[in-house]
Amino acid sequence: MTKQQRYQFFIDYFLLNAPSAETELLFNNPFELLVAVILSAQCTDKRVNLTTPAIFKKFPTPESLSKGSFKEVFALIKSISYPNNKAKHLIGMAEMLVNKFSGQVPMTVDELVELPGVGRKTANVITSVIDQQPNMAVDTHVFRVSARLGLTTNAKTPLAAEKQLISHIPKEYIHRAHHWLILHGRYVCTARSPKCEDCGIQSVCKYFAKQAKMNNRL
Ligand code: SF4
Missing domain, CATH: 1.10.1670.10 (Helix-hairpin-Helix base-excision DNA repair enzymes (C-terminal))
Structure with missing residues (x-):
């Protein structure tokens, strides 16, 4: 063969x-998927899906998450692996979305990997799931x-x-x-x-x- x-x-x-x-992560928009994928590193989708509803409720937009404190974000994701780093990455990611990308999730791998907590794998997931790009x-x-x-x-x-x-x-x-x-x-x-x-x-x-x-x- x-x-x-x-x-x-x-x-x-x-x-x-x-x-x-399709992905087993639950989300309603590109921003929520980005948050979920960052949290899913070294963690099961099941665990992430149990955690994200509270985050999406408290921080529904990049603007709101960019203003969240480390303590607040950490408290919401503490049951997930590497909560320290991930809390910092989520806030940093939201700040960059607001300051550099007008509050929108960019749809190219090159732009996405500029965001804190986003590597090539995450960027490929976002662009392929949201935009069906061949990544x-x-x-x-x-x-x-x-x-x-x-x-x-x-x-x-x-x-x-x-x-x-x-x-x-x-x-x-x-x-x-x-x-x-x-x-x-x-x-x-x-x-x-x-x-x-x-x-x-x-x-x-x-x-x-x-x-x-x-x-x-x-
Ligand atoms: S379960 Fe994996 S290793 Fe086994 S036959 Fe299927 S693809 Fe191959």
């Missing part, structure tokens, strides 16, 4: 089985699943994986492929014990083929 055939199977499978996959955010799930499947080869960094993935996936599917890989990694191809027996893309998976070969030898 060629790499392109593997990609084609992957795309066809998820188009059929998860045509409208691939590579988190731990995307990195692991794409390597196991054989969609990426010898990718040592998230950026290397990102480049390989976007060079093979047709532009119109890239924003959805991000969710396909994340959700597959979260619920099926889990880090410690992938549920290969329940996996619909087992037939094209390099990791599965390797494991099967090893088992046959034993």
